[in-house]
Amino acid sequence: MTTSHPANAAEALFDTARHAADAVLFEGYVLYPYRASAAKNRLRWQFGVLVPPRWDGVEGERGTQRTECLMEPRTGAELHVRVRFLRPQRRAVQRSAAPDGGGDRFETVETLELADRVLVPWDEGVEESVDVRVPVDELGPEPKEFPFSLAAADTTETVRDEHGRTVGRLVRRREEMSGRLRLAAAELPGPYRVMRLTALLENTTPVAAPPGARLAREDVLPHSMVSAHLMAGLTRGGFLSMTDPPQWASAAVAECRNEHTWPVLAGADRGSDVILSSPIILEDHPRIAPESPGALYDATEIDEILALRTATLTDDEKRQARGTDARAGAVIDLADSMPPEVLDRLHGAVRSLRDITHPPDPAPEYDVPRPEAPWWDPGADAGVDPGRDSVLVDGTAVAAGSRVRLRPGPRRTDAQDMFLHGRAALVEAVLHDVDGSVHLAVTLDDDPGAELARAQGRFRYFQPDEVAVLEEP
Structure with missing residues (x-):
């Protein structure tokens, strides 16, 4: 051997x-x-x-x-x-x-x-x-x-x-x-x-334990x-x-x-x-x-969070880390010297679910044309239009641009919804899901981040029985 x-x-x-x-x-x-x-x-x-x-x-x-x-x-x-x-x-x-x-x-x-x-x-x-x-x-x-x-x-x-x-x-x-x-x-x-x-x-x-003793880990x-x-x-x-x-x-x-x-x-x-x-x-x-x-x-946390949190340690905490281990000291030095462009790169990366180095075999040809959007996407159904559709709320048609007052009911599972009760909001879209339910996408009137939410398409969602129509001024 x-x-x-x-x-x-x-x-x-x-x-x-x-x-x-x-x-x-x-x-x-x-x-x-x-x-x-x-x-x-x-x-x-x-x-x-x-x-x-x-x-x-x-x-x-x-x-x-x-x-x-x-x-x-x-x-x-x-x-x-x-x-x-x-x-x-x-x-x-x-x-x-x-x-x-x-x-x-x-x-x-x-x-x-x-x-x-x-x-x-x-x-x-x-x-x-x-x-x-x-x-x-x-x-x-x-x-x-x-x-x-x-x-x-x-x-x-x-x-x-x-x-x-x-x-x-x-x-x-x-x-x-x-x-x-x-x-x-x-x-x-x-x-x-x-x-x-x-x-x-x-x-x-x-390795054996001393007589009468038990070694610990x-x-x-x-x-x-x-x-x-x-x-x-x-x-x-x-x-x-x-x-x-x-x-x-x-x-x-x-x-x-x-x-x-x-x-x-x-x-x-x-x-x-x-x-x-x-x-x-x-x-x-x-x-x-x-x-x-x-x-x-x-690895229990992502690199970005670790780098940011390490950089915020006090000088005394960094001294303790450098004295703990040479590898810990290297982490402190890395966080302190990381250029902004490297830190920005840690914020996230979009990766394709398909391996571009080994693309799959070409899809077979079908006689039936494939839709350009998946079946669950509103773009695949010409019968719905979130920006133009409306729904009746207490006999009044509510569509994008309507103003409503929020009144979330007890079935809501998000505890934060109780803080939204009585708040005025603007309807941004009327959405139909695959189960046939209707949802109102809204932004709060007094939300300073409403414009940013609108630009990013990040809304709050309520069903028609959870809002009341507000009179237009």
């Missing part, structure tokens, strides 16, 4: 998938407001945590990930697998005990304040990867094992103030870690050469693989989609067993030669939005 260093061929194979894989690797790494003191940053590492076998199942964490998918290798194909994860690195903060900052006497503290940052204890994440390359013909139903290990490491970083004086140091500790990747491939019966690939990733680190994390996932690629051949397989492979795909991970196609140019197996469920061919200016790590 050998594991190889990343080769140029593997780098080229995984180049496209790596961008999405990096987002998986750092998803939830540090959350807005990017300070260690924030409540949501005190529970670290949410995705793909693989704990040592002694703690498998404790507090909901697992020690293995299982990926199964179908592949169609060609003759002479080699399988490249890259395992990636974050290795927790525990950071302690120490202050110099010497008055002038000299000497080698330090004391551990909870906070070390500098002009540009506030340093606190924190668990950092160090990127780790293991590459395995094996000819497909050497794989069989019995798993082939590829163990790997990482040695413990201690590092020390001197901390200096704005005048260059030593004021403290950061002491970092990485624990010893070991793991194992098991690969198996079984050929399936049928007219095509299809193989079920099984990749089992395990944390095999030997906090104690086990330094021995765990975090955000663990893998990429697999074929030099010849390809993989079948697990979410949209061809019909002939549907039954075989349904029999695949994936645990704590999910494989999707991730090849270049929408190719099928690479899969990304992630603890976060993705769609085939995931990609980062081109408008995204950089990693913000907190």
Whole structure:
């Protein structure tokens, strides 16, 4: 058994998938407001945590990930697998005990304040990867094992103030870690050469609790693989989609067993030669939005909101974020230096529902002409005209331009409608829906944004029995 260093061929194979894989690797790494003191940053590492076998199942964490998918290798194909994860690195903060900052006497503290940052204890994440390359013909139903290990490491970083004086140091500790990747491939019966690939990733680190004590999640994390996932690629051949397989492979795909991970196609140019197996469920061919200016790590909100909210943090809050983690500091710098044109680009993008790089087959010709508008669009029915239609309200015809007083009834589900009771409004259009109901689109007389709403077609809607006709002045 050998594991190889990343080769140029593997780098080229995984180049496209790596961008999405990096987002998986750092998803939830540090959350807005990017300070260690924030409540949501005190529970670290949410995705793909693989704990040592002694703690498998404790507090909901697992020690293995299982990926199964179908592949169609060609003759002479080699399988490249890259395992990636974050290795927790525990950071302690120490202050110099010497008055002038000299000497080698330090004391551990909870906070070390500098002009540009506030340093606190924190668990950092160090990127780790293991590459395995094996000819497909050497794989069989019995798993082939590829163990790997990482040695413990201690590092020390001197901390200096704005005048260059030593004021403290950061002491970092990485624990010893070991793991194992098991690969198996079984050929399936049928007219095509299809193989079920099984990749089992395990944390095999030997960690035991002290006698009479029970380790908590906090104690086990330094021995765990975090955000663990893998990429697999074929030099010849390809993989079948697990979410949209061809019909002939549907039954075989349904029999695949994936645990704590999910494989999707991730090849270049929408190719099928690479899969990304992630603890976060993705769609085939995931990609980062081109408008995204950089990693913000907190995908629970859109980039625009995060950038704007980060830019409004106080100077002291930004100092705390910069001292929490170098990646958090990079987010602060990104928000502070983002040009207006880049921020404008984050406001939204209209994307076609049709993939322009792979347009669908031309539509077949029909003898019956197709309408220019869909059946539910008023433009498809010449019998209705929102700008000219009218409806009777208490015996009076109401149309666009009529003035009414709003009196929403108890059936309204929007609580804000009670504040509109008795308000005067202008009818902008009379609309008929597909169920035969009639609706009045109105703007409020005293609404300073009425002109803007009219220009954008953003109205309030009421039914005829919810208004009373106003006498024209």
